[in-house]
Amino acid sequence: MTKAIRIHRTGGPEAMVWEGVEVPAPGPGEVLIRHTAVGVNFIDIYHRTGLYPTPLPTVLGLEGAGTVEAVGPEVSEFRPGDRVAYANPPMGAYAERRVMPAHRLVAIPSDIADDTAAAMMLKGMTAQYLLRRTYAVKPGDAVLIHAAAGGVGLILCQWAKHLGATVIGTVGSDAKAELARAHGCDHAIVYSREDFTARTRELTGGAGVAVVYDSVGAETFMGSLDCLRPLGMMVSFGNSSGKVPPFDIGMLSAKGSLMLARPTLMTYTARREDLVASAAELFEVVERGIVRIEVADRYPLAQAARAHADLESRKTTGSLVLMP
Ligand SMILES: NC(=O)c1ccc[n+]([C@@H]2O[C@H](COP(=O)([O-])OP(=O)(O)OC[C@H]3O[C@@H](n4cnc5c(N)ncnc54)[C@H](OP(=O)(O)O)[C@@H]3O)[C@@H](O)[C@H]2O)c1
Numbered sequence: 001m002t003k004a005i006r007i008h009r010t011g012g013p014e015a016m017v018w019e020g021v022e023v024p025a026p027g028p029g030e031v032l033i034r035h036t037a038v039g040v041n042f043i044d045i046y047h048r049t050g051l052y053p054t055p056l057p058t059v060l061g062l063e064g065a066g067t068v069e070a071v072g073p074e075v076s077e078f079r080p081g082d083r084v085a086y087a088n089p090p091m092g093a094y095a096e097r098r099v100m101p102a103h104r105l106v107a108i109p110s111d112i113a114d115d116t117a118a119a120m121m122l123k124g125m126t127a128q129y130l131l132r133r134t135y136a137v138k139p140g141d142a143v144l145i146h147a148a149a150g151g152v153g154l155i156l157c158q159w160a161k162h163l164g165a166t167v168i169g170t171v172g173s174d175a176k177a178e179l180a181r182a183h184g185c186d187h188a189i190v191y192s193r194e195d196f197t198a199r200t201r202e203l204t205g206g207a208g209v210a211v212v213y214d215s216v217g218a219e220t221f222m223g224s225l226d227c228l229r230p231l232g233m234m235v236s237f238g239n240s241s242g243k244v245p246p247f248d249i250g251m252l253s254a255k256g257s258l259m260l261a262r263p264t265l266m267t268y269t270a271r272r273e274d275l276v277a278s279a280a281e282l283f284e285v286v287e288r289g290i291v292r293i294e295v296a297d298r299y300p301l302a303q304a305a306r307a308h309a310d311l312e313s314r315k316t317t318g319s320l321v322l323m324p
Contacts, residue, residue, distance in 0.1 A: 004095035005304045008057040010050030013305035021059060023097050026072035031102045033084060037118035038093050039063030040299075040307045040320035041151070042215075042240055047091065048308065051239065054091065060304070061093025065108060065117040075102045083108040087122035088266060088275075094304055096324045103272050106279040111287060119319035120155070120293045122265065124282040125275075126237070127155040127291075129268040130213055131163060132281070134261050135233040139164025141210040144200055144227050146220050147240060148185050149176035151319040156213060157184040158291045168203055170196050170220070172314050179317055183292070196220070200227040208232060208256075218242035230256035237263055294318030 004021045026032045044060050046052040065085040068078050078084060084105040092098045108117045131137045143160050147153045148169025160167050161184030169185040171177045177188035187203050189196045200209060208229035214220055215238030225234055234252075236244055252258040269275040285291040296318035299307045307320050 002095050002097040003302070004059045004092070004098075005061070005301065006057050006059045006094075007048055010048065010056070013048070013308045015048060016060065016305040016308065018302045018304075021095065023095075024099055026070055026075075026099050028073045029075060029102055030072040030099050031068050031075060031078055031084070031105060032070040032097065032099050033064070033066040033105075034069050034097050035064045035066040035093070035095065035301075035324045037065045037115040038095075038301060038322040038324065039065075039087070039118040039120075039122055040304070040311060040322060041122050042238060042311065043122075044094075045308055045312050046239065051243065059092040059095050059098075061095070062089060062091060063087045063118060063122040064093040064098070065114040065121070069097065071102070078102055078105060078107075083114065083117075085114075085117040085121050087125055088269060094301065094322065096301070104275070106276060109283050109287065112283065115295055115298065115321050115323070116286075116293050118321050119151075119295045120282065120286065121279070123151045123319060124155050124286070124291070124293070125269060125278045126152055126265045127159050128278045128282050129263065129265065130235060130237065131156065131159050133268060134235050134263050135211040137163040137165050137211070140166075142166045142168065142204050142207070144196075144209045144212040144224070145169045145185070146191075146212070146214050146216045146224070147171070148180040148188060149183075149317045150215070150240075151316075152215060152238075153180070154183045154294055154318050155291055159285060160184065161186070162285070162290045168200055168209065170216075176317060183294075191220075197223040197226045204229075211235060213237065215239075216241045217244050222247075225251065225255050225258060228256065228258055231259070232256065233259045233261065235261045235263065237261075295321050297321070298323050
């Protein structure tokens, strides 16, 4: 048995129950991990509310770091005592201990702490594929990043700046604007009081940006299309404010032959070689100090509901970590 945060029904944070769950012995190709830190991500809220349907009951969570306690048959890459991290299904990270397929794990470099690893794997590999693969940012590109002071946002800002972009970010408050600017954001727009579309046009001399990284969804999608230059790339990768409603694709031609992507990390790291390459690139930018990982808050694992309430009420910045 182990203690875990499980949901038996979808709903608010109160649906999250701290209870005992069975942990099987690791089977072929599997590893038993004792978590030392667990990452909190907005996707955990989508699973909890049912926006992304999942079979119930389920232990929440897709991201964790910890120590290998035991390995099953046919596992050659890891052994007991190794420090490992992951950021993908199967769900079940909000637990003291769990079993994971070995081929979904990466070793944590010795100079990266476990809580930093738990704070960066999912958000950082997302930033890696968005900036390097979905749209490869080039020096001189103007880019727009929504929720720039958030977990993914702060990593995107720093990395995009390093790639030579002019970084425009949107944020919900002046304090968040300051934080985004301290992490590579050249122009922070407080979109709760400023029209981010008009301001982005103004900041780019009317030209528009090469790419918009939009994780806010419903509230920003249409405005984001109007921030793009002709042939620009709209990357819709999240729904923090709700799902983007269906729309007429003819709008993409009318607004300048725009491209639209709706990517997910799960596709970009589905193959083991892509997972390893993405993690390696992330570890490199963190180890070189190009990207600082901000663990803004730590919560006891048993109080994960509090972390969810804070994240969805827009109170937080950077990454949140649960401590078992
Ligand atoms: N597709 C993928 O592969 C992938 C992978 C990772 C994450 N994501 C997405 O990226 C986004 C960021 O994830 P995260 O874990 O780093 O969270 P986060 O950005 O730290 O938190 C969400 C932020 O979104 C902004 N927001 C705007 N409208 C909101 C609303 N109505 N309710 C709540 N928040 C709102 C808030 O910032 P302001 O106050 O500054 O507006 C809030 O702090 C999420 O949408 C997530 O689903 C997608």
